[in-house]
Amino acid sequence: MTLLATERIKLFTTRSPWWSTVLALGVTVGLATMVGLTHDGPRPLTLTQTQFGTQFGLMVILVMAALAVTTEYRFATIRATFQAIPNRTAALLAKTTVVALLATVLGEIAAFGSWAAAKITATNTDLALTTADDWRRVAGTGLVYGIAAVMAVAVGILVRQSAGAISVLLIWVMLVENLVGLIPRVGADIQEWLPFIAVQRFLGNPGPDAVLGPWASLAYFAGVTAVLLVAALGSAAKRDA
Template identity: 30%
Template structure:
């Protein structure tokens, strides 16, 4: 048991060193953080400076405006996670990785821990900064919103959880597809294109659309509306999708040659 723990700890340390060793990884993670914080600042400012005569501007400020683009910005982390594994296949480094850790499960689990941990920190910290700055910005225009404790937990913690799970899904896609370009295309298709296909064939397609990964998981970050999918239920659906793809990736990872 101790050797298993040692192997996993070593794998995590190794994956962290490899992650930090590539500037592109740091850049993509940094860009994600900056974009989310920028949105958190710009959305309240946009509300304060909005054209009062515009019909589109006739709404009250709401807490979710701070992180309402996080769902789509988070795709950068999903793509980053695919690159974490596909770049190893492309360069052949995966063979060295598996020689150092012959048992494959710790390697895949370590990669998941790294990308999930980075996503969680980015989500929680960026949302926290946003909810500190947004009320100050809105107050300059004489505006405010009501943020209950339960909503604060959902929005801040939910940002971290959403950005932790999405990269794991991206990582699993990368394991299955292996190709850098192919993995990125599959992630984008699964998140942005395929979910809206049902709407083309049926008016009821919108109901189906909300059960796809991004659309369901992002319910944690959006306004709660009567009759719509519950935020935590939506996150559960994202977890379910991720579990399915991870299991498929795990089977392929163990059965295929490096």
């Protein structure tokens, strides 16, 4: 618990988590509000339409989580951290936990905030959360943000540079996973197994012939993340700080 408290203090005494929070919540809820305000026509506003801003929030979370560890390398405070807590695995796990918890909370606020904003602003809606699937698609955002934050922290530990880690994460999520699908013949099959495509299945409505169901997709995403985290912790323990 001491370690968690330490990392919580470190995280909230710098500025980047604060502006990340404002940006992630502001833009996601803001987009949902705009969707609500501009919506008209015969078809009621759907749950999917209220949640599209959460994709943006995910990018902000990735950046925030990566920065939480790369700035420690940038300012060499990681050395102070390892001096105070020589068990590097424990220190980094504590950081990962705190960042992931923050990301989860932000994800829930962003998702339910978007849902509520659209419900309030739009006139013709069909936004009742009735089925388990409905709940998964809104409340699931928090889980996704939390696990994605762990992945970003792991990448941050491995790359150690803000610019590099952020570029890798954003280009991977937004571009590479989409481009892969364009490769003739094999592309689509590979794409099914890419981690953030799995996230889309979890937050969406995958058909019965999808390679993995929604919860299995989330488990797969968590598994990929765990592998990355183990690799990151292993390399951090071996490396000179």
